[in-house]
Amino acid sequence: MEQISPELSSRLTTAVERMPAFPKSVQQILQLTRDINCPPKALVAVIEKDPVIAIKILKIVNSAYFSLPSKITSINQSVVFLGMNTLKNLALNFSTIGMLPQKNAAGFDIQHYLMHSLLTAGITRMLVERYADGEADMTDAYTVGLLHNFGKVVFAQFMPQEFHQALEFAANADLPLHKAEEHVIGADHALVGAMLAQRWQFAPSLVECIGGHHQGSGAGALGECLHVADLIAEQLCDDAAAEQGSVTSDEALPERFGGDLAGVAAGLRGLDKIAQDARQFCQSEALK
Numbered sequence: 001m002e003q004i005s006p007e008l009s010s011r012l013t014t015a016v017e018r019m020p021a022f023p024k025s026v027q028q029i030l031q032l033t034r035d036i037n038c039p040p041k042a043l044v045a046v047i048e049k050d051p052v053i054a055i056k057i058l059k060i061v062n063s064a065y066f067s068l069p070s071k072i073t074s075i076n077q078s079v080v081f082l083g084m085n086t087l088k089n090l091a092l093n094f095s096t097i098g099m100l101p102q103k104n105a106a107g108f109d110i111q112h113y114l115m116h117s118l119l120t121a122g123i124t125r126m127l128v129e130r131y132a133d134g135e136a137d138m139t140d141a142y143t144v145g146l147l148h149n150f151g152k153v154v155f156a157q158f159m160p161q162e163f164h165q166a167l168e169f170a171a172n173a174d175l176p177l178h179k180a181e182e183h184v185i186g187a188d189h190a191l192v193g194a195m196l197a198q199r200w201q202f203a204p205s206l207v208e209c210i211g212g213h214h215q216g217s218g219a220g221a222l223g224e225c226l227h228v229a230d231l232i233a234e235q236l237c238d239d240a241a242a243e244q245g246s247v248t249s250d251e252a253l254p255e256r257f258g259g260d261l262a263g264v265a266a267g268l269r270g271l272d273k274i275a276q277d278a279r280q281f282c283q284s285e286a287l288k
Contacts, residue, residue, distance in 0.1 A: 008186045012195060014159035019099070022200035025050035025269040026095040032089045033139050047075045047091060056094045057087065065284045089142055093118070096146055097287065100153060105160035107167065111282060112237060113152060117161045118278035119233035120143030120226070126226035126268050131256050135221035144206055144226050148213045150196055151189030154176075159185065178214050190214055217254040232265050236275055 004012070028046045029056030032038045047054050054075055061072045061082065072078050079087050096117070100110055124145035128136045156161035162185045170180035178188035202210075207221045216227045231251065257264050265271060281287075 003188050004191075009127070012154075012187060012192055016195045016199055017156050018158055019154060019196060019199075022202075023050065023053070023095045023098075025053060027201070029088050029091050030143060033084060034137060038084070040084055040107065041076075043084055043087060044075045044079055047087070050091075052098070053091050053094055057090050060090065060281075060287075063284055065280050067263055068151055072212065085138075088139065089121075092143065092146060093281070094148075101123075101157055104156040106156040106163040108152065108156040108163065110156075111268070113149065115278055115282050116233050116237045117146050117149060117264055118281060119236055119275060120148060120229045122274035122278065123229035123232050123271070124222075124226050126270065126274070127229055127264075128222065129270070130227055132221035136225065137222075140203075140206060140209075142221060143202075143224065144209045144213075144222065145229055146224055147197065148187060148193060148210050148284055150193030150210075151194075153191050154196060155181070155185070155189060171181060178213075188214075221256075224256060228257060228264060229259070232268075232271075237269075256266070 025046055029043060031048065032042055049059065057075065057078060058072060060066070062069065066082070067079060070096070072081060075087075082090075097114065100114065102110070104110070121142045122145070125138055125141040128141040130139060132226045146148055152163075155166075162240050163181075166177065166180045166184040169175065169184055170177045173180065175183075178190060181188040190211050194207050199211050203223070205220070209226055212219045212223050212228055213226050215223065217224065219227060251261070253259070253261060253264065
């Protein structure tokens with residue numbers, strides 16, 4: 001953990017404690033889906049007990065996002081058509097979106113944040129499958145990818161003036177945002193995200209991963225995959241870079257990736273599909 005003053009530590013702790021609790025139903029879903037032998041009916045039972053998540057899932061399942069041939073009327077049907085992994089990801093997506101503020105005084109772009117988070121989640125999972133098979137859990141990969149930047153949401157809601165200054169400082173000085181946050185606030189969003197994940201009672205390995213997602217090498221298999229996924233997603237969210245299909249970086253990647261960022265991105269089959277799905281999800285009527 002970064003060395004911060006007792007006063008700042010107290011302010012950050014207060015901000016984190018003001019965030020909503022992470023839904024218990026989604027925690028149960030994540031725990032269930034770590035077991036490859038989990039029966040679908042167990043997942044269905046948990047989702048059906050959370051009417052908010054269940055209704056949102058049925059709404060998007062029946063939307064143009066999936067374009068299924070017939071109307072789905074139950075969560076049980078949803079798991080048959082979509083599979084457990086997709087259903088789990090939808091539940092996690094909706095619970096996360098439910099905690100995002102519609103507006104904030106910091107001028108923080110929530111839509112861009114959501115797009116980046118969805119991209120990072122999907123890419124982290126792909127990288128784990130390709131570069132860290134057997135070293136990290138696929139469910140954990142999607143989870144940390146989706147939640148790795150949630151500290152920004154804490155800043156936007158409960159420290160908006162300072163966060164706005166950090167956003168402006170990053171833009172004007174051409175600095176990464178986490179460096180600007182350290183300069184303006186005294187701590188970055190990765191630290192606050194780790195504090196939040198700890199409050200939500202996530203496993204220590206996930207807390208550490210979220211807190212160290214800017215570190216790169218030496219962060220463990222999952223942490224290294226998250227770091228590289230974050231870099232790729234950041235550039236895919238840049239309209240100009242996305243149009244040119246360019247993913248570049250001078251940053252040295254962890255050894256396991258054996259090349260530069262452009263080479264890693266180029267070798268990921270289905271990257272375009274992940275980006276397309278993320279855009280469609282962000283624009284879906286089911287989110288309104």
